[in-house]
Amino acid sequence: MTITEVSEKFNLPPDTLRYYERISLIPRVGRSKSGNRDYNEDDCRWVEFVKCMRGAGLPIEVLIEYVSLFQQGEETRDARKEILIEQRKLLQGRMEDMQKTLDRLNLKISRYEESVLEAENELKR
Structure with missing residues (x-):
């Protein structure tokens, strides 16, 4: 796949995508005969993994370390785990904080809705 196709x-x-490759967040992508990046299935799996982990808030530095360990082989399995x-612990903590924020927002919204209903009921009288 071309970089445009992977981008889409x-x-x-x-x-x-170029940045991720340059900092070794994804392994070096092969090139076509014309010198353009030619992403294969494995490359796409790495892109998907990195996107998922970044979306969950994992720092680039942590991911670089993980990828580096992965490339060193099976002897780094425990370190990667x-x-x-x-x-995961850090993510669970952030999710708990976000749940508290969501609960608070829901409470505030319901209070606004209650006050609107009260105001509407006052107008009906």
Whole structure:
């Protein structure tokens, strides 16, 4: 796949894809005979993984470390797992904070709705 196709598939700008490759967040992408990037299935899986993890808030530095360990082979399996466990804990904490914020927003919205209903009922009298 061309960089344009991958960009459209994952809704990421081509510059972001180039950046991810430059900082080794995704492995080096092969090139076509004309020298253009030619993404294969594995490359696309890496793009999807990085996009997912970034969307969840994982820092680029953590992902670079993870990818580097992955490329070193099976002997880094435990270290990679520890990274994922730690990031899951952090994500769970952020989700709990977000749930509290969502609950508070819902409460405030319901109060506004109640006050509008009260005002409408006053007008009907």
